[in-house]
Amino acid sequence: MALSTTNVPEYMRLLPQETLARLGKLDIGARGAVEGVITGRHKSPYKGFSVEFAEHRQYVPGDDPKNLDWRVFGRIDRYYIKQYIEETNLRATILVDASGSMAYAGEAAAKIGGKPASKFKYAQHQAAALAYLLIHQQDATGMVTFDTQIRRYYPPRSRPSQLRILLEELNRTEPGEETDPAAIFHDIAERIPRRGLVIIFSDMFGELADIIKALQHFRYRKHQVILFHIMADEELTFPFDKWTNFRCLEIKGLQEQLDPKAIRGAYLARVAEFVRGLDVECGRMQIDYVPMSTKIPYDVAMANYLVNRRT
Numbered sequence: 001m002a003l004s005t006t007n008v009p010e011y012m013r014l015l016p017q018e019t020l021a022r023l024g025k026l027d028i029g030a031r032g033a034v035e036g037v038i039t040g041r042h043k044s045p046y047k048g049f050s051v052e053f054a055e056h057r058q059y060v061p062g063d064d065p066k067n068l069d070w071r072v073f074g075r076i077d078r079y080y081i082k083q084y085i086e087e088t089n090l091r092a093t094i095l096v097d098a099s100g101s102m103a104y105a106g107e108a109a110a111k112i113g114g115k116p117a118s119k120f121k122y123a124q125h126q127a128a129a130l131a132y133l134l135i136h137q138q139d140a141t142g143m144v145t146f147d148t149q150i151r152r153y154y155p156p157r158s159r160p161s162q163l164r165i166l167l168e169e170l171n172r173t174e175p176g177e178e179t180d181p182a183a184i185f186h187d188i189a190e191r192i193p194r195r196g197l198v199i200i201f202s203d204m205f206g207e208l209a210d211i212i213k214a215l216q217h218f219r220y221r222k223h224q225v226i227l228f229h230i231m232a233d234e235e236l237t238f239p240f241d242k243w244t245n246f247r248c249l250e251i252k253g254l255q256e257q258l259d260p261k262a263i264r265g266a267y268l269a270r271v272a273e274f275v276r277g278l279d280v281e282c283g284r285m286q287i288d289y290v291p292m293s294t295k296i297p298y299d300v301a302m303a304n305y306l307v308n309r310r311t
Helices: 010-014 017-023 070-076 119-136 161-172 181-191 208-220 233-237 260-284 298-310
Strands: 042-048 052-058 080-088 091-097 140-146 150-157 197-202 224-231 244-247 255-258 288-293
Touching: 010 119, 010 161, 017 119, 017 298, 091 119, 091 150, 091 181, 119 140, 119 161, 119 197, 119 224, 119 298, 140 161, 140 181, 150 161, 150 181, 181 197, 181 208, 208 224, 208 260, 224 233, 224 260, 233 260, 255 260, 260 288, 288 298
Parallel strands: 091 140, 091 197, 197 224, 224 288
Antiparallel strands: 042 080, 052 080, 140 150, 244 255
């Protein structure tokens, strides 16, 4: 559905026409079993009598005879019931990092609203697009915004009004304080009551070992996880070539005058080590690790991911 920009509520500007045109026919599904409350598109961990065969179990009095497997009876002269995988709706929780570091907007970033996109603006629009897709799939979708602590937590809901609630939250959120993503993730993992899909948008500034333990917490709670690791091109390439005043976006007053040439090698090595370590550990935990550079238009990057996820 295309939307006119005339008299559109401010929060709906997070979903411009070109984004809906690019992403509107794509979807995002669960990989494996999830828990839900209505019949839907995704596999449930519970067995019922749906369309996809799972396994046999021995017949007990009270079972419906129509589910007997007569071929098995013909082979072993015993009654067995066919069990199937039920389908369910997905319960997704979108986590959006609103810490100060997400305010960085490099000159190489793709433009949103005519200006180079900050990491937060990039995450904001991608989270809005996924919320739109999920809710239009009738999947229950919630959201968490966070910096040093959880700012807002909206439990997953599948009703149509949930999209407006989530978009309004995204629209009014601004990046602010420091963050400790590991501590936040541990907190959120305990708050989500049933297994589902956890989608993270963050630059993941923190200690790698602590972040890995926090991601393991999600997996221990049997959540599927997609991590969109959002970084500016300048953070990945460090193109600065003359003395520069580097200012911390999370700690007020913290800044340093540095010669980029003197630290470029060490900086790039540390970044590469961090990214590689996060990628390897996510792979080991069967977490989708999706590196995102704000240099690539957000809708193009998201469309590429969703198409690749289908395969």
